[in-house]
Amino acid sequence: MSDDGPRGQVGKDSFEARLKSAREKQGLDPKASDPDKRLSAPSAMGVGMRVGVELVSAMVVAVAIGWALDRWLHTSPAFLVVFVLLGFGAGLANLWRVMGPGRMPGAK
Template sequence: MDENKGGGGSFEDRLETARRKQGLLPAEGPKKSGPLDKSLGIGLRVGVELVSALVVAVAIGWWLDGWLHTRPFLLILFVLLGGAAGIANIWRLVKPKD
């Protein structure tokens, strides 16, 4: 009788695990994302984010200058804004999620 009960307990556990694995029961505890995955991604992105913000800013500045005949003032202004945008991009990348 006792043995039967012990065997039933382990079977129950196994059944529950299987059900959980199939998503039939709510998962136990929150899943944590790997820290390596995150830092690798950030390392890859930082440089590109800064450069692409500058590329966009220079393009806009150049185009506006041509349109308003203000070369090179808007270009200079937009390079500064582009740098700020690049830093904003990077900040968005590394800021702790709340």
């Protein structure tokens, strides 16, 4: 009885640890949070691609709206000019939103 004490203790610990980890893996027990689940920092090419896409798409929308308004109101090129400026601003706003502090989802 006295000599199988320590051995029994080790066996109990390892079984307990394995049971606990198994339960955590199944989401049955609250898990110690793992903060390292975010994506790693995007590559330079990904960032460049992203900047380009955001700026271009905002500009596409802005130009389309400006052009349509000009055509409708016969004010060419007043709205186009205004909306190109707004489009640039919107592109920057997009970039701020997706790459600014706080949020950094998928790369590229």
